[in-house]
Amino acid sequence: MLSALEGYQALDLTDDKGFLCGRILGDLGADVIKVEPPGGEPSRRIGPFYNDIHDPGESLYWLAYNANKRGITLNIESEDGQQIFKKLVKKAHFVIESFPPGYMDSLGLGYSSLSQINPAIILTSITPFGQTGPYSHYKVSDIVEMGMCGLMYLCGDPDRPPVRISFPQAYLHSGAEAAVQTMVAHYYRETTGQGQWVDVSIQQSAFMATFNAPWFWELNRVVLKRAGAWRTGLTSGVLQRQIWPCKDGYINLPVYGGALGARTNRRLAEWMDREGMSDDFLRKIDWDTLDMGSVTQEIWSHIEQVMVKFFLAHTKEELYNEALRLNIMVYPVSTPRDIAENKQLEAREYWLQVEHPELNESITYPGVAVKASLTPMRVRRGAPLIGEHNPEVYQELGLSQDDLAILRQMRVI
Amino acid sequence: MPDVFAGVKVVDFTWAGVGPITTKYLADYGATIIRIESRNRPCILRTTPPYKDGLPGVDRAAYFAIYSSNKYSMSVDMNHPKGVELARRLIAWADVVAESFTTGTMEKWGLGYEEVKKIKPDIIMYRTNMQGQTGPVCRLPGTGVNLVGLSGFAHLCGWPDRVPSQPYGPYTDSVAPRFGAAMLIAALDYRRRTGKGQLLDMSQFEAGINFLAPLMLDYFVNHGMASRMGNFCPYAAPHGAYRCRGQDRWCTICVSGDEEWQSFCHAIGNPEWTKDKKFSTLSGRKEHELELNHLVEGWTINHTAEEVMTLMQGNGVAAGVVQTSQDLFQDPQLEHRHHFWTLNHGEIGAFPHLGQAAVLSKTPAQPRMPSPCLGEHNEYVCKEILGMSEAEFDQLLIEGVFD
Numbered sequence: 018m019l020s021a022l023e024g025y026q027a028l029d030l031t032d033d034k035g036f037l038c039g040r041i042l043g044d045l046g047a048d049v050i051k052v053e054p055p056g057g058e059p060s061r062r063i064g065p066f067y068n069d070i071h072d073p074g075e076s077l078y079w080l081a082y083n084a085n086k087r088g089i090t091l092n093i094e095s096e097d098g099q100q101i102f103k104k105l106v107k108k109a110h111f112v113i114e115s116f117p118p119g120y121m122d123s124l125g126l127g128y129s130s131l132s133q134i135n136p137a138i139i140l141t142s143i144t145p146f147g148q149t150g151p152y153s154h155y156k157v158s159d160i161v162e163m164g165m166c167g168l169m170y171l172c173g174d175p176d177r178p179p180v181r182i183s184f185p186q187a188y189l190h191s192g193a194e195a196a197v198q199t200m201v202a203h204y205y206r207e208t209t210g211q212g213q214w215v216d217v218s219i220q221q222s223a224f225m226a227t228f229n230a231p232w233f234w235e236l237n238r239v240v241l242k243r244a245g246a247w248r249t250g251l252t253s254g255v256l257q258r259q260i261w262p263c264k265d266g267y268i269n270l271p272v273y274g275g276a277l278g279a280r281t282n283r284r285l286a287e288w289m290d291r292e293g294m295s296d297d298f299l300r301k302i303d304w305d306t307l308d309m310g311s312v313t314q315e316i317w318s319h320i321e322q323v324m325v326k327f328f329l330a331h332t333k334e335e336l337y338n339e340a341l342r343l344n345i346m347v348y349p350v351s352t353p354r355d356i357a358e359n360k361q362l363e364a365r366e367y368w369l370q371v372e373h374p375e376l377n378e379s380i381t382y383p384g385v386a387v388k389a390s391l392t393p394m395r396v397r398r399g400a401p402l403i404g405e406h407n408p409e410v411y412q413e414l415g416l417s418q419d420d421l422a423i424l425r426q427m428r429v430i
Numbered sequence: 431m432p433d434v435f436a437g438v439k440v441v442d443f444t445w446a447g448v449g450p451i452t453t454k455y456l457a458d459y460g461a462t463i464i465r466i467e468s469r470n471r472p473c474i475l476r477t478t479p480p481y482k483d484g485l486p487g488v489d490r491a492a493y494f495a496i497y498s499s500n501k502y503s504m505s506v507d508m509n510h511p512k513g514v515e516l517a518r519r520l521i522a523w524a525d526v527v528a529e530s531f532t533t534g535t536m537e538k539w540g541l542g543y544e545e546v547k548k549i550k551p552d553i554i555m556y557r558t559n560m561q562g563q564t565g566p567v568c569r570l571p572g573t574g575v576n577l578v579g580l581s582g583f584a585h586l587c588g589w590p591d592r593v594p595s596q597p598y599g600p601y602t603d604s605v606a607p608r609f610g611a612a613m614l615i616a617a618l619d620y621r622r623r624t625g626k627g628q629l630l631d632m633s634q635f636e637a638g639i640n641f642l643a644p645l646m647l648d649y650f651v652n653h654g655m656a657s658r659m660g661n662f663c664p665y666a667a668p669h670g671a672y673r674c675r676g677q678d679r680w681c682t683i684c685v686s687g688d689e690e691w692q693s694f695c696h697a698i699g700n701p702e703w704t705k706d707k708k709f710s711t712l713s714g715r716k717e718h719e720l721e722l723n724h725l726v727e728g729w730t731i732n733h734t735a736e737e738v739m740t741l742m743q744g745n746g747v748a749a750g751v752v753q754t755s756q757d758l759f760q761d762p763q764l765e766h767r768h769h770f771w772t773l774n775h776g777e778i779g780a781f782p783h784l785g786q787a788a789v790l791s792k793t794p795a796q797p798r799m800p801s802p803c804l805g806e807h808n809e810y811v812c813k814e815i816l817g818m819s820e821a822e823f824d825q826l827l828i829e830g831v832f833d
């Protein structure tokens with residue numbers, strides 16, 4: 018099978034701020050070499066862990082986002098290490114890094130140096146706020162970025178502090194964003210022969226998740242607030258549920274009015290009626306003209322009350338199955354188990370088995386994000402162990418066994 | 431500045447979030463993008479608030495405009511036979527056809543991949559929808575707001591003792607376009623080298639799960655069932671959003687190591703309680719986290735969120751204002767990065783469009799055109815791009831093809 022980036026090589030020096038960038042280039046077929054400091058990248062200690070054992074070799078976070086990469090160790094703070102890195106850059110196509118602004122430059126490995134060695138090289142730098150600007154040297158973590166990007170203020174219950182999504186997201190936005198921007202630079206390089214420096218901001222990457230919210234301020238001088246399980250950002254001010262409790266969990270049903278929601282609302286009302294759980298009030302509603310922008314709180318509260326009772330009498334599986342039959346927009350709020358057992362994913366052969374000889378088993382991974390008919394994204398290998406590919410990568414570079422032994426002794430690799 | 435995608439031509443049937451956000455990358459880096467829109471069923475982003483002055487109108491909606499700089503808009507009635515004919519002519523011109531309808535819609539117009547390939551054998555067709563082009567559920571309608579439930583993000587947002595708090599908006603619409611755009615650009619480059627097009631099928635559900643991948647490994651390996659936990663983080667304390675002075679003002683603080691804890695204590699002036707031994711190690715701080723959070727908030731409440739951030743950062747502690755929409759438009763860092771592109775929109779006037787999250791040193795993304803009004807470029811596209819005569823264009827106009 019063909020791969021879009023077959024024959025291209027990337028050197029990946031990132032920590033968790035940028036793992037996903039190299040992973041996506043790897044899925045597209047690039048030979049991605051993870052370059053870690055001797056002893057391993059500290060981000061190997063991010064959970065969850067294999068068998069819940071906190072061992073740096075067995076972070077599931079590491080495994081998930083470093084699949085499709087080979088791994089070497091190299092101390093780029095040593096002079097020998099820098100010389101070797103420059104040799105690697107000579108034949109590479111991409112360098113991805115997430116050090117603080119100025120760090121690579123301080124080692125003599127900034128863009129100006131790398132581009133002298135290889136004018137076609139693309140250097141992708143992922144930093145909290147970009148290379149320059151008043152916040153460029155700020156320290157961050159996931160929660161700090163989720164606050165600064167504007168999403169967090171919009172999430173959570175109104176009577177409690179704003180919340181982040183419980184699984185860290187900001188660095189996944191920046192990693193994935195960096196992959197796209199790197200591909201833009203790649204396209205330019207392939208048409209002109211010129212590499213360049215791609216400067217990615219995590220804050221700006223995660224900002225994408227705020228959608229239209231900031232513009233309520235810009236156009237209407239309204240600051241949107243978090244509304245928990247309810248929808249915010251509607252003109253009417255009526256509280257409308259998006260998350261509804263059911264018998265064994267929750268379902269998702271943002272009630273749209275007008276043409277977008279008419280079919281779902283009407284069929285749902287008929288379904289409730291068939292089960293004897295509707296009432297005269299609902300039977301009289303014209304679902305084609307119900308407009309959630311202008312509906313009154315009184316009307317909406319009545320509708321909501323009927324729906325709440327109906328959903329509580331059913332499991333999420335019952336509700337989703339019937340929703341599929343009726344072709345309406347009632348979706349489950351999935352737990353990890355629900356996702357693992359989802360029939361659509363199974364039918365599309367989504368899940369992948371990745372061999373882990375070091376653990377003596379194969380592990381199920383989420384599949385690639387896009388199916389392509391000619392140059393599919395693929396997972397060819399699991400994440401590397403610390404320095405796993407030192408022998409083969411350094412041999413490809415022309416270093417002998419003796420050279421490697423000396424470098425190891427000097428703690429360069 | 432050179433345009434990376436100069437000469438790349440896209441006929442863009444996408445609507446709502448994922449498709450337009452994907453093609454925004456191509457547009458901002460120089461491709462020619464023609465949005466095919468419908469007056470009868472306008473893009474739902476054109477009919478979603480906020481509107482200029484709060485007055486609804488397809489050309490007054492920010493949600494549509496923010497993703498649509500550098501794109502042309504054409505209104506085509508695809509239920510009119512000549513509308514489909516017009517679409518076929520545009521496909522013959524294009525390198526990429528993008529669409530994001532419910533599966534079967536393009537087929538209904540005779541524009542499924544096989545048909546499109548007959549019009550343009552080397553076409554790249556980028557298709558994205560909720561759950562993919564195949565499988566038992568491929569035709570189920572929905573939006574990204576539904577996918578936030580299906581793909582696990584709703585379950586993972588909020589407090590353990592409460593109903594989940596759905597993250598704002600169609601969260602997966604911010605996730606899926608990155609995967610789609612990376613693949614699409616790769617396919618464009620492959621086509622440039624080999625002359626071969628292909629079909630891309632992006633399920634927004636499948637792409638979304640990639641942002642929770644370690645939790646799925648945890649489920650398969652450990653039977654782990656991750657769930658929402660407020661702002662709790664196993665590796666840090668203090669960790670959370672702390673109430674500051676003012677109306678609903680908050681600052682996040684994240685203290686992970688013991689060294690950072692010392693910096694934090696120094697930043698707040700080493701009050702007596704910070705010397706309590708039980709707080710001196712991370713495990714101690716985790717064990718007494720509720721009490722700790724209470725004490726931290728006792729300090730933050732007397733300062734503005736901006737003061738807390740500046741003071742913490744000055745001492746090397748990770749912290750940041752929980753920014754509101756208003757804050758974002760006054761954020762000096764976003765301004766420094768030209769995060770917003772203010773362009774003169776035909777109906778809204780001076781309007782900050784969304785820029786790009788990265789700066790490319792040789793080919794920075796360029797704001798060239800404001801977001802179009804619906805059908806603004808009907809005449810331009812027909813005459814300048816398709817080379818239609820005045821008479822032919824007028825005929826289509828009279829026949830209602832652009833309605």
